[in-house]
Each structure stands twice: as C-alpha cells, then as structure tokens.
Amino acid sequence: MTYIIGEIGQNHNGSVDLAKLTIDLACRPIEEDLFQMELKPMDAVKLTKRDLSQELSKTQMDAPYTSQHSFGTTYGAHREVLELNDEEHFEIYKYAKNKGLDFVETLCAVGCLSIFKLFSPDFLKVASRDLTNLPLLAAMAETKVPIIISTGMADKAQLDDALDTITKYHSNISILHCVSQYPTRPENVNLNTIKYLQKHYSDYKIGYSDHTIGISTPLAAVAMGAEIIEKHITIDRRMKGTDQAGSLGPDGVNRMVRDIRLLEKSFGVEDIFMEPSVVQAKHKLERSIASNKLITKGSVISENDIHLLSPGDGFKWSQQGLVIGKTALVDINENEVIYQQDIS
Known part of the structure; x- marks a missing residue:
C-alpha cells in the first residue's frame, strides 16, 4: 500500500494550533460513497525544523523581505516567525501519534537534532537542498532513524555521495523523485525518473515528492510503482505563506487520498480472466x-x-x-x- 505523507512543512505559519488542525485534515476519514467503502487516510505528516544560525549568512538574514507572504521585514525575521521550538515540535509529534499518524521531520541543520532529547521521529527527511550537506546527512544517519531523501536538486553523482554517507550507518533509506520547482511545470516533472530509480536503486524504496498543481501526477506516480507519495497540505490555500497556494486544501486531500487508495485496489494480477x-x-x-x-x-x-x-x-x-x-x-x-x- 502506498505510504502517503502530508507535508505540513511550515504551512502552520508558526502556530501549534494551526499545525494540529492540519493534522486533523490528514487523518480525516476517507470514504467512497458509491461502493460504501471506508479507505485508509494519510499515513504520516511532516514538519520542518530549522536552525537559522547554521543555515543563513548574515547577508541573507538581514536582507529586506517585502513579499506579500512575508512575516517580517527581513528574511531572517520572516523565517524566525515560522520556526517552532523543540517543545512545540514535541507537542505536535504527540498530537499526530495520538491520531494514529506517523511523524516525519525534516531537519535542516545539525543543531536541529536537539529534538532527540524529547522524541524520535518515525522518519527523518532530507530536503532536496541538503542532499549535498554531507555532515548533516552523517549526523542524521547516526541516529539510526529511517531516512527519506528527495532528489529535487541532485544529479546521480550527488545522490550516490549522499547514499554513501548514510549507508555508513544504516541502509533504511527511501528515495523520492522530486523537482524543486514550485509549482512544477508539467513538462519538467519527468515521472520516468521513477523507473530509472527503480532500476538503478532497487535496494531502496522509491517514491515521489510532488510539487505540481492538482492530484493527477501523484496518481500517475503510484501507477508507475511509487511506494511513497509526499504532498504539501493546508487547511486553507488562501492563507498567507509561500507554500499555501501550491498545497492541497481539504477537498484536494480527500480526492488525492481517495483516488490513490482506489487505484491500489485496481491493480489486480497480471492475467486476463472474467471476474x-x-x-x-x-x-x-x-x-x-x-x-x-x-x-x-x-x-x-x-x-x-x-x-x-x-x-x-x-x-x-x-x-x-x-x-x-x-x-x-x-x-x-x-x-x-x-x-x-x-x-x-
């Protein structure tokens, strides 16, 4: 069965309560009325943890940030508003677990491993931009927590370097095809990369992290054998925030999860016969x-x-x-x- 991750990222806008509402969306029952079927909802939610002191130069921190989605006058101030502390991440983790969801955490700096003083996520996620951050990958792998990596900014050599770094500690790794364009234009998706990864990285679970508009592309990825689907979700696509408009709102979440679960039931066996x-x-x-x-x-x-x-x-x-x-x-x-x- 496809493992579906609802990526909250920083769509919580710095609010624990908003994060909890988004978790409620991820675990909402999925029903197919015509056949009276109750389908499995999302499997997990994902948050992002940052340590700005280990991520941004002073120039970046102090740069004016005048976007309509800005939460501060500088880029650093904007990012700080969106950041939750370790205790808040722990509170959200407990809420997700009580709702029956796995918890995935993207860690963006070695300092973010401080969360392990409070809890251990079910999976750690490496953002596409950090696939070449080998010291971070080593620190994450040393925890022995299963790791999911996205390939959105990587070529084969960089992917192989990342895998070499992680496998020094463990091999419980999943690789997600990804294109780091927000939103991703259809002609840039290149879903056939999934086939390439399945062929050349068969020791690992292969999936797809989607940044397209709508739900057709993740459905196609599942049809191609993707074992994991990751998609941004939000309770309201009109909210302030750079990822909100490109995320799935409540109806989109329902339709995507419903259609993936129905598609899974449709595969059947490799034969021709009369039902x-x-x-x-x-x-x-x-x-x-x-x-x-x-x-x-x-x-x-x-x-x-x-x-x-x-x-x-x-x-x-x-x-x-x-x-x-x-x-x-x-x-x-x-x-x-x-x-x-x-x-x-």
Whole structure:
C-alpha cells in the first residue's frame, strides 16, 4: 500500500494550533460513497525544523523581505516567525501519534537534532537542498532513524555521495523523485525518473515528492510503482505563506487520498480472466445465436435462419456448427435465442 505523507512543512505559519488542525485534515476519514467503502487516510505528516544560525549568512538574514507572504521585514525575521521550538515540535509529534499518524521531520541543520532529547521521529527527511550537506546527512544517519531523501536538486553523482554517507550507518533509506520547482511545470516533472530509480536503486524504496498543481501526477506516480507519495497540505490555500497556494486544501486531500487508495485496489494480477462479478452482465448483454424468422418444427436450420441477439446464455457464433444443420424440435419464433433443448 502506498505510504502517503502530508507535508505540513511550515504551512502552520508558526502556530501549534494551526499545525494540529492540519493534522486533523490528514487523518480525516476517507470514504467512497458509491461502493460504501471506508479507505485508509494519510499515513504520516511532516514538519520542518530549522536552525537559522547554521543555515543563513548574515547577508541573507538581514536582507529586506517585502513579499506579500512575508512575516517580517527581513528574511531572517520572516523565517524566525515560522520556526517552532523543540517543545512545540514535541507537542505536535504527540498530537499526530495520538491520531494514529506517523511523524516525519525534516531537519535542516545539525543543531536541529536537539529534538532527540524529547522524541524520535518515525522518519527523518532530507530536503532536496541538503542532499549535498554531507555532515548533516552523517549526523542524521547516526541516529539510526529511517531516512527519506528527495532528489529535487541532485544529479546521480550527488545522490550516490549522499547514499554513501548514510549507508555508513544504516541502509533504511527511501528515495523520492522530486523537482524543486514550485509549482512544477508539467513538462519538467519527468515521472520516468521513477523507473530509472527503480532500476538503478532497487535496494531502496522509491517514491515521489510532488510539487505540481492538482492530484493527477501523484496518481500517475503510484501507477508507475511509487511506494511513497509526499504532498504539501493546508487547511486553507488562501492563507498567507509561500507554500499555501501550491498545497492541497481539504477537498484536494480527500480526492488525492481517495483516488490513490482506489487505484491500489485496481491493480489486480497480471492475467486476463472474467471476474465472477461480470457473469451476470455477461448473460444479460452478450449475444447468442437467435432466429431471424419463424423456424417451424421439423425444419433444418441454415445460416440464413440465424443472427445474434441478447441475452448471452445461448450458443456463441463460434458454436454455429452446433446449430446449423440441426432440426428444430419445436416452433422457434422470430428473434428468439435458440437453446439446446430447441434442436435435435
């Protein structure tokens, strides 16, 4: 079954309560009304933990930030508003676990490992921009917590360097194809990278971290065998924040998870056969050999006397040799299916 991660990231806008509301969205029951099916909701939520002192230069911290999505007059002040402390991350972690969700944490600096004094996430996530941050990868891998990495800013050599660093400590690694364009243009998605990763990195789980608009691309990724799907989520796409508009709102979350779960049920087996549930429709709709005129008792039936009509519980056209040349034992009215008991 596909492991679906709802990426909250920093869509909580610096609010624990908003993060909890988003978790409520991620674990909301998913139902398919027509078939009265209750489907599995998201499996996990993900937050992002930063240590700005280990991430941004003084120039970046002090740079004016006048975007409509800014929470501060400088970029550093903006980022600080969006940051939650370790205790707040722990509170959100406990809330997610109580709701039956796994908790994934993106750590953006070695200093962020301070959360381990309070809790251990189910997975650690390496952001695309940090795939080349080998000291961070080593520190994260040393915890032995399973690691998910995104390839959005990496080539093969950089991916291999990251894997070499992590596997010195453990090999519980998942690789997500990703394109770090927000939102990602359709022609840049290149879902066939999933096939490449499956072929060349078969020791690892392969998935897809999506930044496209809508839900069609993650569905296609699942159809291609992606075992993990990660997608930004929010309780309101109109809220202030750079990721809100490109995230899935409540209806989008419901539709994506519903359609992934239904798609999973649709794969079946590699064979061709008739489902038992189709038998009734087959009998009703398929064609059988029938009379195209009145065939009187004692008449020898010829090809000129027959055609095909529903229902499909009589002779098929491939069985016409069982009908042509036979004698009618009863009068067979025009446009009636010819059955075995009607002929000699």
